[in-house]
Amino acid sequence: MESFVYIVHSDVSEKKLNKLLPAKTDYNIQIETGEVVQGVVLDTFDNAALAQSLLLLGLEGRLVLMNLKTGEFLEQEVAGEWRFAKDLSAGLVKELLSGLADLRAFLPVAKVTFHRDRGALLDDEGKTRARYSSLVVHHKKSITCLGSATSLRGYQSGYEELVSLLQNAGAKELTDVFAFYRQLGIKRELYTNKPVLTLDATAPASETAAVIIRAFIQIARRNESGIVADHDTEFLHDYRVSFRKVRSVLSLFKGVYEPEKTSELKADFALIMQSTNRLRDLDVYLMEKENYYKMVPDPSVAGLELLFEYLAKERKKELKKVVKDLQSEEYAARVAALTSLFKSSDKIPTGPKGALPSKLLAAHLVLKRYNQACKIACSIERTTPDSVVHDLRISCKKLRYLMEFFTPLFDEESIKKLIKTLKNLQDNLGKFNDYSVQQAFLRHILDHDLGQFKGNEIQISEAVGALTAMLFRLQKKERNQVMNNFSRFNSEETGLLFKQLFEIAEVE
Amino acid sequence: MKIIACYSNKGGVGKTATSVNLAYACARSGKRTLLCDLDPQGASGFYFRIKPSRKLKDRAFFKDVERFVDSIRASDYDNLDLVPANMTFKDFDIFLSRMKNSRSRLKKALKAVDSDYDVIILDCPPNISLLSENVFKTADKIVVPVIPTTLSSRTLEQLYSFFKDNGYQTKKLLPFFSMVQLSKKLHKESMHILRKKYKGLLKPYIPFSSEVERMGVHRAPVITYANKKSIGDAYAEMWKDIEIKTKIA
Numbered sequence: 001m002e003s004f005v006y007i008v009h010s011d012v013s014e015k016k017l018n019k020l021l022p023a024k025t026d027y028n029i030q031i032e033t034g035e036v037v038q039g040v041v042l043d044t045f046d047n048a049a050l051a052q053s054l055l056l057l058g059l060e061g062r063l064v065l066m067n068l069k070t071g072e073f074l075e076q077e078v079a080g081e082w083r084f085a086k087d088l089s090a091g092l093v094k095e096l097l098s099g100l101a102d103l104r105a106f107l108p109v110a111k112v113t114f115h116r117d118r119g120a121l122l123d124d125e126g127k128t129r130a131r132y133s134s135l136v137v138h139h140k141k142s143i144t145c146l147g148s149a150t151s152l153r154g155y156q157s158g159y160e161e162l163v164s165l166l167q168n169a170g171a172k173e174l175t176d177v178f179a180f181y182r183q184l185g186i187k188r189e190l191y192t193n194k195p196v197l198t199l200d201a202t203a204p205a206s207e208t209a210a211v212i213i214r215a216f217i218q219i220a221r222r223n224e225s226g227i228v229a230d231h232d233t234e235f236l237h238d239y240r241v242s243f244r245k246v247r248s249v250l251s252l253f254k255g256v257y258e259p260e261k262t263s264e265l266k267a268d269f270a271l272i273m274q275s276t277n278r279l280r281d282l283d284v285y286l287m288e289k290e291n292y293y294k295m296v297p298d299p300s301v302a303g304l305e306l307l308f309e310y311l312a313k314e315r316k317k318e319l320k321k322v323v324k325d326l327q328s329e330e331y332a333a334r335v336a337a338l339t340s341l342f343k344s345s346d347k348i349p350t351g352p353k354g355a356l357p358s359k360l361l362a363a364h365l366v367l368k369r370y371n372q373a374c375k376i377a378c379s380i381e382r383t384t385p386d387s388v389v390h391d392l393r394i395s396c397k398k399l400r401y402l403m404e405f406f407t408p409l410f411d412e413e414s415i416k417k418l419i420k421t422l423k424n425l426q427d428n429l430g431k432f433n434d435y436s437v438q439q440a441f442l443r444h445i446l447d448h449d450l451g452q453f454k455g456n457e458i459q460i461s462e463a464v465g466a467l468t469a470m471l472f473r474l475q476k477k478e479r480n481q482v483m484n485n486f487s488r489f490n491s492e493e494t495g496l497l498f499k500q501l502f503e504i505a506e507v508e
Numbered sequence: 509m510k511i512i513a514c515y516s517n518k519g520g521v522g523k524t525a526t527s528v529n530l531a532y533a534c535a536r537s538g539k540r541t542l543l544c545d546l547d548p549q550g551a552s553g554f555y556f557r558i559k560p561s562r563k564l565k566d567r568a569f570f571k572d573v574e575r576f577v578d579s580i581r582a583s584d585y586d587n588l589d590l591v592p593a594n595m596t597f598k599d600f601d602i603f604l605s606r607m608k609n610s611r612s613r614l615k616k617a618l619k620a621v622d623s624d625y626d627v628i629i630l631d632c633p634p635n636i637s638l639l640s641e642n643v644f645k646t647a648d649k650i651v652v653p654v655i656p657t658t659l660s661s662r663t664l665e666q667l668y669s670f671f672k673d674n675g676y677q678t679k680k681l682l683p684f685f686s687m688v689q690l691s692k693k694l695h696k697e698s699m700h701i702l703r704k705k706y707k708g709l710l711k712p713y714i715p716f717s718s719e720v721e722r723m724g725v726h727r728a729p730v731i732t733y734a735n736k737k738s739i740g741d742a743y744a745e746m747w748k749d750i751e752i753k754t755k756i757a
Contacts, residue, residue, distance in 0.1 A: 123557075123559075125557045125559065125727075126557055126727070127556070127557035127558060127559070127584065128582075128584040152581075152582035153580055153581060153582040153589055154578075154579070154580050154581035154582060154589075155581065155582065
C-alpha cells in the first residue's frame with residue numbers, strides 16, 4: 001500500500017476537490033467531516049515524538065496520534081492524568097510512545113482545535129478507489145492540515161488521481177515535520193543536550209574553550225524552568241551534565257586560561273551544581289525503585305516501602321530548596337555574570353597555552369587522555385583497589401567528553417566510531433560507580449538518618465542490609481567485566497585509529 | 509493461510525450471499541481476507557461494486573499466476589480484498605488445465621498470495637469440473653449451503669458419494685442450512701432428518717431473509733446495512749464456528 005503524507009495550509013473542502021476534477025470524469029470525492037474538538041499538542045521538552053515523526057494530540061479522555069511517516073492515525077482512550085508513556089494503559093498509542101523517551105514527561109505545546117476528516121475517491125458505481133484522512137488543526141488565527149492519501153490494492157490509477165487532485169488543491173509532500181508548528185505560528189525551539197558546535201581548527205584554544213563553555217551554559221540554563229516546574233528528572237540531569245562539561249573544559253584545557261582564573265571559575269561552577277547534588281541522588285534512587293523491589297527478598301519489602309516513603313519526602317524538601325535557590329537573586333546574578341564572561345573570549349585572561357591552535361591542542365589532549373586510560377587499565381588486576389577502577393572511569397569519561405567536544409575538528413565518522421567503541425566500557429564503569437554510590441548512600445542513611453524511622457529501625461536496617469548485599473554483588477559483577485570490556489575497547493584497530501586521527505593532527 | 513471454499517452442486521441456494529457475508533465476517537474479525545469469485549456467473553464483485561478489469565484481458569502476455577495476483581482488488585472494507593470473476597476467470601478451467609498436474613494447480617496459484625492473507629474464501633461455480641475438483645483438493649474446508657428440502661438433501665447425498673468415490677476427504681465438507689424458514693413444516697422436518705444423517709452439519713443456520721435479497725440493491729454485505737441484527741449475527745456466528753472447525757488462529 002502506497003501513501004502520500006502531505007501538508008496543506010487550508011481546509012480542503014469536498015466542494016473544492018470536486019471542482020478540481022476534470023469535466024468528464026467517472027470519479028467524485030466524498031468527505032466525512034469529523035467533529036470539531038478542543039485539544040492540545042503534546043510532546044516532550046526535547047521533541048521526542050515529533051523528531052520520530054509522531055504528532056500527538058490530547059483531548060478529553062483520548063489521545064490521537066498521527067504517524068507522519070506512514071500517514072497512519074492511532075487512537076487510545078486515557079483515564080485520568082498522565083505524564084509519562086508508562087502511565088498510559090495498554091494501547092496502540094502507548095505502544096508507539098514507549099521507548100521514545102521513557103524518562104521524559106509529555107507536556108502541552110499548544111492549545112488547538114481540530115477535526116479529523118475521512119475522504120474517498122469514488123467511481124461511478126460508488127466504489128472507493130482511494131482514500132485519504134486528514135487532520136485540520138487551528139491555533140489562534142492560523143490553520144494547517146496534515147493528511148495522507150493511501151492506495152487500495154488494484155486501484156493504482158485512482159490513487160494517482162487523488163494525489164494529483166490534492167496537489168492541485170495545494171497539498172505538498174510533508175518533508176519537514178516542524179513545518180506544522182511554523183505554519184500554526186507555534187514557537188518551538190529545538191533542544192538537544194548534544195549540540196553540534198562550529199569550531200575553527202586554527203582559532204586560539206582560548207576561543208574554542210569559550211565557544212564550548214558558552215554552548216553548555218546555554219543548554220544548562222534552558223533546563224532551569226523545567227527543574228522549577230518539576231516536569232521530569234531529565235531537566236536536572238541535563239542541567240548538571242552541561243555544567244559538568246563546562247567544568248571539564250576548564251580542567252582539561254589546563255593552561256589555556258590563567259591558572260588563578262581557572263581555579264576561580266571551577267569553584268564558581270562547582271558551587272552552582274552543589275546545591276543540586278542531593279536532589280539528583282534522590283532522583284536516581286526513586287527511579288530505581290522498581291528494580292530495588294525486585295532485588296530484595298519478600299520480608300524486606302515492608303522496610304523498603306518505609307525507606308522509599310522517606311526518600312520521596314526528602315525529595316520534596318530537597319526540590320523546594322533547589323527551586324528557591326534557582327529563583328534567588330543571588331543565583332541569577334552569579335549565572336548572569338558567568339554567562340556574560342564567556343560571551344566573548346577576550347574577557348578572560350589567557351594562560352600559556354591560550355594561543356595554541358585549537359586542533360593541535362585538541363589532538364594532544366585526546367591522545368594524552370587515551371594513553372592515560374590505557375595505562376590505568378593495564379595496571380588493573382583482580383586485587384587492585386576499587387579506587388583505581390574509579391580512576392579509570394573518570395579518565396574514560398574525560399576522554400569521551402574531549403572527543404565529543406572536538407568532533408567537528410576531526411573526521412566525524414572516525415571519531416564517532418571511537419566514541420561508540422568506548423560506550424560499552426563506559427556503561428560498564430558507570431554501573432560499577434552507580435552501585436558503589438548507592439551503597440554509600442544507604443550507609444549514610446543507616447549512620448545518620450535512622451532516627452527518622454522511630455519504631456521501624458529494625459525493618460529499615462533489614463531492608464538496607466538486603467539491598468546493600470545485592471548492590472555489592474552487582475558491583476562485583478560489573479567490576480569483573482571491566483578488564484574484558486577494556487580489552488574489547490582497546491583493540492589494535494582502535495589504537496591505530498587513535499594514532500591516525502590524533503598524531504597526524506600534531507604533525508600538521 | 510487457510511482456504512475455505514463455498515460450494516454447492518445445486519444453484520440458487522444462497523451460495524454467493526454466503527461467500528460475501530462470510531468473507532465480510534472473517535475480515536471484521538481481523539483476518540486478512542481474500543474472496544475469490546471463481547463463478548463466471550457469480551456476483552461477488554457486483555456486491556462489492558468492483559468492476560471486472562478490462563485491462564486484464566488485454567494483458568495476455570502476462571504469466572497466468574501473475575495475472576491472478578494482478579486482478580486482486582481492495583474492497584471498501586478493512587482487511588477484505590477480492591478477485592472478481594472477470595473475463596479471465598471464465599476460462600479458469602483452461603487456465604488450470606494449462607498448468608502441469610492439473611489437480612493441484614489452484615494451490616500453486618493461491619500460493620502466490622500466501623503471505624498477504626490469513627484466509628482465502630473461494631466462491632465456486634455450481635458444477636463438477638476440473639476447477640471444482642481443484643477446489644476439493646486444495647481447500648481446507650468446504651462450506652455447503654443446503655436448503656432444508658427433499659431435493660437439496662438428495663444433492664448433498666450426491667456430493668458425499670462423489671467425494672467418497674473419488675477419494676476426497678468427506679471431513680472437509682461443512683454443510684449448513686441456508687434460507688431456513690422455520691414456519692415451514694417441510695423445512696423443520698428436513699432439518700431434523702438431515703441432522704441425524706449428517707453429523708458434520710454446522711449448528712448455526714442462516715434464516716431466510718428479505719434483507720439478504722436486498723443485497724443487490726445495497727451492493728454491500730448484509731451486515732453493513734441490515735436493520736434486523738439477527739441476519740448479520742447469523743453470519744457472524746456461523747463464521748465463528750467455521751473458524752473453530754478450520755483451526756484458524
